[in-house]
Amino acid sequence: MAKQLVLMKGNQAIAEAAIRCGCDGYFGYPITPQSEVLEHLMAERPYLTTGMVVLQAESELASINMVYAGAAAGKRVMTSSSSPGFSLMQEGLSYIAGAELPALCVNVVRGGPGLGTIQPSQSDYFQTTKGGGHGDYRLITLAPASVQEMYDFVELGFDLAFKYRNPVAILSDGVIGQVMEKVMVDDYKPRWTNEYIEQNCPWAATGHRSTGKHRIVTSLELEALKQEAINDRIQAKYRKCEEEDARYEAIQCDDAEYIFVAYGSAARICMKSVELARAEGIKVGLIRPITLWPFPTKAVAEIGGRMKKILSVEMNAGQMIEDVKLAVGCKIPVEHYGRYGGVIPTPVEILDALKKMIK
Amino acid sequence: MTREDIIKPENLVYKRTPVLTDATMHYCPGCGHGVVHRIIAEVIEEMGIQDNVIGISPVGCSVLAYNYFDVDFVEAAHGRAPACASAIKRLRPETFVFSYQGDGDLASIGCGEVVHACNRGENITMIFINNGIYGMTGGQMAPTTLEGMETVTCPYGRDPKLMGHTMRLTEMLAQLPGTYYVTRQAVYTPAAARKCKKAIRQAFENQKLNKGVSFVEVTSNCNSGWKMTPVQANKWMEENTLKYFPLGDMKVDGKFDPKFIERVATFDQPNETIFSLRKK
Missing domain, CATH: 3.40.50.920 (Rossmann fold)
Structure with missing residues (x-):
């Protein structure tokens, strides 16, 4: 089975793309208008086919920290939410950026502020592109304008996340999440093997201390000069990203x-x-x-x-x-x-x- | 007899486990963290799983635990270690995963995460160090601070009418079907430390069974936060803390300990108010 043309909602396209591109784990919490992501994954049961872990977490706080830890273990993991839930994830996104981990987070934006409305909006632009969480970090942000792009940006998002070891956001909205369009879906790609991760992600805490040295994933460095050097390294990645990956x-x-x-x-x-x-x-x-x-x-x-x-x-x-x-x-x-x-x-x-x- | 005559394998009575690194621990003299670290490291060594373990450290006094264990480690956000451990165990079921948290991290800010990880029956080991105070930030009140006990944020003693009751979170967790082994231990005497090691060993062994959470609370002192000498602190803990937080198993092999059932039946009675040694 090669490529296939199907009709689906934007939210379903996110879920389908995750399964098909070899994502290792999804952790999420229901919120309108993006709940179809988790619903589609639970209906498809990829844990029986590709081995992808799907878990309904107790909150967005738990979801984003599950993503943090899964990424720390070298896995390709993601979450999705909508505006109020995405606000709850900001601390976790800052930790993921600070610990220099790759992760994918989808925000199907609804109108705010506060509990706001469940109708579509683009009012989280500042939050996503200017920080949201604490500290000098950036979210690489992809803005899909079709259901096809919802699908395509999942794999692209993982690629960029691992290229820069930085969280990537897909900033969608209630329109793109809910609308049904035709989508060309790819064939299933296998998930990364543990051996591949061991070779390609030497920073990951895989539990297999094969190099003889234990690996620590943390965003903590109490010494100011060392913390400044970490920030320098992170900022250099951002300059490279601005140079190489601005798309329009x-x-x-x-x-x-x-x-x-x-x-x-x-x-x-x-x-x-x-x-x-x-x-x-x-x-x-x-x-x-x-x-x-x-x-x-x-x-x-x-x-x-x-x-x-x-x-x-x-x-x-x-x-x-x-x-x-x-x-x-x-x-x-x-x-x-x-x-x-x-x-x-x-x-x-x-x-x-x-x-x-x-x- | 020279020094070299004495240093021989046959004279060896104790050696430090290689699962601990050479890093100098930052813990205060008299603190229980160092002992619990050594116990966990010895268990990892004895089980031969050093190359198959991921630890999760918390925010609090043991935030730097990752520097002391020669195993892979992930440092979690404040309170979120159980969520981190859940994800890692599910994504890497071949590894032994343990979380290590204090009472501010686990019982206060991370209360939701620990309850839900236990409720899901995650196949992980949780270590909970309960010293009834926030040590790292300078001795503030924790959910586990005893009634009447003085801290910098309850300088006139914890008044349950204003500040809530002393929280027995471990007793709550034992009642969730997702927990398989729940026990409260201590490390303030050699005998207690030996018992604690047995419990932690059990908690790691249980991961092979895939039957749910193994939860070990270690009731400990905080002599700095309590403003006592280590000896005073251990004595105070024995006379006060252990009355409200008695040691022993609550759940073994998924079954309640009979003594635990008896004890839970008394929870609707008014708390026995315990006053700080320094209360006038």
């Missing part, structure tokens, strides 16, 4: 006079707004950041630098707009259009916002 998609930007900058489901809606605007003769394009951290600063600076004006379209009160403004060095006017609290903007209202900006 540019749509109809070549002849454009204006651009939208939007990610995830907001970008999907903007694609329709581009079509509507061009039918009226307005030359508009779209930059869709695929990695939110590292932000595709160079691309936004280069393409955005040629524009008359830029509209940052987000399902929040204006968060990514700060990175867009920094990218163009405030030389090009950048405005924001957003709906929030779980409201999804229509292509027409985004078009109206564009016209208002142009006037």
Whole structure:
């Protein structure tokens, strides 16, 4: 059985991709609108086929710490949650970054603040790209705009997590999590063997002290100068990541006079707004950041630098707009259009916002 | 007779286990951590599992435990060691996994994680050092601080009306079907330490059976936090702590100890208030 075309929800695609890419363990806690991830895994029972561990933990605190420990043991492990639950995971994400461990965490964002709503939102952009937890760390953040990307970014997320030994977030939202689309799924890949982990992850506490020296996974270093050196090492990884792994998609930007900058489901809606605007003769394009951290600063600076004006379209009160403004060095006017609290903007209202900006 | 004449294998009466590293322990003189570390290390050596163990250290006095054991170690966030141990054992069932926590870590901030790991019947060994106080942060009240006992955050003695009751978490855990072996031990005398070693050995051996959590509480002193000499602290522990936290098995091979059942029946009676030695 090779590749296969199937119809599924974004949340199911996350779960299916985990099983098929050889993930070793998933630890999660139910929360709307992402519970289908755990439900799909429990229904598929990969522990009987690929040997993947699936566990419903008692809380998001437990989930993220299970992920921390599983990663410490050299395994490819992940969790998923939605905004309030993801807030609870921030301490754990900081520990994972501090101990330099690879892990994948999915946030299917819902409107906040507080318990907020179960409707889709992009209001966790700051939390995910600017820290969230304590200390100088970054989450490599992937922003899927389709169910296919929900599927594809699981394996990509693990690859980036192990490349940099740093946690990776998939920042999705209730639209992409709940919508059903066709997805091309891969054949099953085998999980890593313990021998492979032993050879390729010398930092992992596997319990098999084969090298003769015990391995310690910790984020603690009390001596300031040594802690500074650890931070230097981590920051160097981030500079490399900014250089090598910033991703974006540019749509109809070549002849454009204006651009939208939007990610995830907001970008999907903007694609329709581009079509509507061009039918009226307005030359508009779209930059869709695929990695939110590292932000595709160079691309936004280069393409955005040629524009008359830029509209940052987000399902929040204006968060990514700060990175867009920094990218163009405030030389090009950048405005924001957003709906929030779980409201999804229509292509027409985004078009109206564009016209208002142009006037 | 020269020194060299004496140092011979046949004269060897005691040697340090190779499962402990050469690192100098940071524990206060008189503290029980060092003894429990040695017991765990000896058990690992005697079972021949040094190359097949993952330990989980907590936040608290024993946060640096990973420096003292020559086995692979993961340092957990405050209170989360049981969640970490659960995940590692499930992902690496071929290893022996043990968590090591103090009473602030396990009974306070990590209360949820320990209850659920025990309830799931994770096939792991849990070591719980209960000295009734937060040692690392400077002697604050813990859930296990005795009623009337003075600490820096209850300087007039723990008043259960204001600060809650002294928590017997181990007794709670014994009642969960997921626990297979639950015992309370101590290391304040050579006899107690020998018994404790037997219990810890059992707790590790049980992992071969795959029948659930083996939980060993070690009631200990904190002479620094209690502001006593080591000798005073051990005496105080015997006279006070052990009345509220009596030593012995609660559950063996998944079955309650008869004495434990008798004791639980008295839990609805008012607590016997114990006052600090220094109370005026």
